[in-house]
Amino acid sequence: MRVGILATDGVERVELDQPRGALQGAGAKTEIVSLHHGEHGEIQARQFDVNAAGTFPVDRLVADAPSTTTTPSSCPAAP
Template sequence: MTEELHGKKIAILATDGVERVELEEPRGALHGAGAETELVSLHTGQINARQMDIDPAGTFPVDKQVADAAVRDYDALLLPGGTMNPDQLRTDPDAVRFAREFMEAGKPVATICHGPWTLAEAGALSGRRLTSWPSIRTDLRNAGAEVVDEEVVVDDRLVSSRGPHDLPAFCNAVVREFTGALQPA
């Protein structure tokens, strides 16, 4: 176990319908690097995860409701995908505000699959270069982003990836970029 992110607190913004592996694997990589994570969601209790958007895949306990969360309490943000999860987040004003404030603060943000939908709704993608699940790329372009089809894209503290098949590269990039961005100058 390494400790590059020891003492750092990472918010994971997700709700019901999150793709289990897209939350679980990056969270495990962050924990492996010494970070603390908190699951921030639309409601308290638990969120229901999915596998391939369809099959139930267990639950995750929520640490904090997004309406009560403050960006100043976190060092970075992880936005996992799944189709239903970000589709709900992007319609919630508190979730959109939370994502926008991370981007405005220049804090590191990592997103995978459909996760960038929330950033598009937040108006935070204009002029940014990223990748995503193929079905939302037009939405991201319409939000002003340059969208490419690559395993992982890093654009000034924004890390993005296409989907579950890219998780090994995504997890490595998230830890590397969060570590670099969060080290004292």
């Protein structure tokens, strides 16, 4: 399974790291999708919304993401 994680500059590091780790631990491949990326293809994470907390590479931009998605109504497990 592939999961796109939508994030941008200012993302709280723990709020990206923990869900991403859980998804990867369950076998999913994750990609960071953003509206833009900095000069080096990365977004800046924060800690407590104040302190710089490193960067994450952006795997793709929203504009470049595939237009097909799985929605609850098209999911095989949905009623």
